[in-house]
Amino acid sequence: MEQHVGRDVGHDEDRLKTALSRAALGESAAFADLVREHQGMVFSIAYHYLHERSLAEDLAQEVFLELYQSLSRIQSAAHLTFWLRRVTANRCIDQGRKKVRRREQALEDAPEPVASDPPADPLLLERLQQSLAGLPEKQRLVVILRFQEGLGPAEIAEALDMPVNTVKSTLHRSLEELRKGLTRKLREVRYAFF
Amino acid sequence: MHFSEDDLRAALKRKDPGEGFTQRVMARVEQARAEGKTKPVNGKSKNNGTFFAWWTLRPAWTFAVVALLLLGFAWGGYQYSEYRHREEIRQMAEKQRQMEEKQRQLQAEAEKAKEQAILALQIARSKLNHVLQQAQVPTGMERIRRQRL
Numbered sequence: 001m002e003q004h005v006g007r008d009v010g011h012d013e014d015r016l017k018t019a020l021s022r023a024a025l026g027e028s029a030a031f032a033d034l035v036r037e038h039q040g041m042v043f044s045i046a047y048h049y050l051h052e053r054s055l056a057e058d059l060a061q062e063v064f065l066e067l068y069q070s071l072s073r074i075q076s077a078a079h080l081t082f083w084l085r086r087v088t089a090n091r092c093i094d095q096g097r098k099k100v101r102r103r104e105q106a107l108e109d110a111p112e113p114v115a116s117d118p119p120a121d122p123l124l125l126e127r128l129q130q131s132l133a134g135l136p137e138k139q140r141l142v143v144i145l146r147f148q149e150g151l152g153p154a155e156i157a158e159a160l161d162m163p164v165n166t167v168k169s170t171l172h173r174s175l176e177e178l179r180k181g182l183t184r185k186l187r188e189v190r191y192a193f194f
Numbered sequence: 195m196h197f198s199e200d201d202l203r204a205a206l207k208r209k210d211p212g213e214g215f216t217q218r219v220m221a222r223v224e225q226a227r228a229e230g231k232t233k234p235v236n237g238k239s240k241n242n243g244t245f246f247a248w249w250t251l252r253p254a255w256t257f258a259v260v261a262l263l264l265l266g267f268a269w270g271g272y273q274y275s276e277y278r279h280r281e282e283i284r285q286m287a288e289k290q291r292q293m294e295e296k297q298r299q300l301q302a303e304a305e306k307a308k309e310q311a312i313l314a315l316q317i318a319r320s321k322l323n324h325v326l327q328q329a330q331v332p333t334g335m336e337r338i339r340r341q342r343l
Contacts, residue, residue, distance in 0.1 A: 028220060035216045043211035057211055057218075064219045065226060094253065121201070128197060128205040147199065148206040182197065 016077035024071040031071075035064050038081070041149065042088050048144045049092040051133050059095055063088050085149065085159045093137050131181035139174040142167055 016037065022030035042063050046056035066087060067074075074080045132140060138160065145156045153171065157164040332340070 028223070031223065032216050032220050035219050039211050039215050039219075040208045043215070044206075044208040047209050048206050057215065060211060060215070061219050061222055065222055068223050068226075090252070124197060124201055125205040128202060132205070143202070144206055147202045148208060150203075178202075179196070 013077050016080070020071070020074060020077065020080060023068075024074075031068060034067070034080070038084055039064075041081070042084055044148055045085065045088045045141075045144055046092055046095075048129075048132070048148060049137075049140055050095060051129070055095060059088070059091050063091060082159065085145065085151075089141050089145070089160055092141065096137050127182055128178065131178045134181060135174055135177060138162070139170050139177070142170045143174045143178075146171055 016034070019030040019033045019037075023034055039060065043056055043060040046059040046063075047053065050056050050059070063084060067080075067084065070083070074083055132143060135143065141160060142156055145151045145159060146153075151159070153164050153167040156162070156171075157167045160167070162170075
């Protein structure tokens with residue numbers, strides 16, 4: 001079974017590598033394959049960071065456009081994933097700052113994206129997402145990369161250009177703040193009811 | 195309200211960008227390609243693209259570096275003008291000191307000349323007095339001639 005999975009992963013990597021080299025030669029279909037393969041990751045990082053579907057989609061498109069221009073610099077499938085995470089993270093920070101400046105649409109007004117499965121506890125997940133949106137930019141990105149992408153502190157450190165210990169402390173602090181944020185929101189709900 | 199890491203994972207589950215996302219990206223790529231704005235770069239560019247990639251990825255750092263450079267230039271310029279100002283003051287003081295020194299020398303020379311002139315006058319006066327005295331005292335021959343008269 002494990003051998004079978006390992007073969008699948010290897011096959012995927014070969015397929016991506018082939019697509020990468022064909023895309024670098026200018027083949028549109030191969031580039032479309034790369035987009036299809038990574039669009040979920042790029043869009044989700046942007047969406048969880050910005051909490052606005054249209055902005056997240058624009059940002060994801062920009063990232064792929066930049067990827068198209070930088071294809072010759074991408075050496076492998078792993079490098080491609082790393083590159084996409086890094087560029088998306090940096091663009092998220094830039095876009096987040098612009099968004100704050102422009103005072104755009106509030107988080108509560110943002111339409112929900114299409115979710116494949118219904119969440120286990122919708123209220124809790126919504127509160128978690130709202131609390132996450134209140135975190136400072138670096139903390140938010142660290143949490144997204146840790147829990148959306150399942151990256152370890154060393155990988156997050158590499159993607160965000162931060163020391164590993166800073167990532168660990170940031171993660172710890174972010175979880176504390178999320179807990180405090182949730183408790184605060186619960187108190188507000190209680191006051192509203194009683 | 196407590197939450198587990200699984201709750202967080204569920205809240206941050208990957209989302210689907212929706213139908214047609216790939217097509218929209220490809221349309222933008224095609225549009226950019228048609229406008230000649232973008233193309234996959236085969237081979238490495240002259241400067242390897244690292245500076246521009248760095249610029250794109252780290253605009254905040256770039257601005258910080260530029261701001262630091264500007265600050266450095268401004269500080270350097272201020273320091274240089276201060277140095278020039280100090281140097282001018284030092285040169286003026288030096289000039290003043292030299293002039294005073296020269297004046298002192300001139301004064302000393304004048305004093306010396308005055309003393310020499312006074313000495314010369316004293317010598318001349320004593321010589322004249324001596325001549326006058328000699329002129330008033332009759333010589334031996336004159337005395338004899340006076341006695342004969």
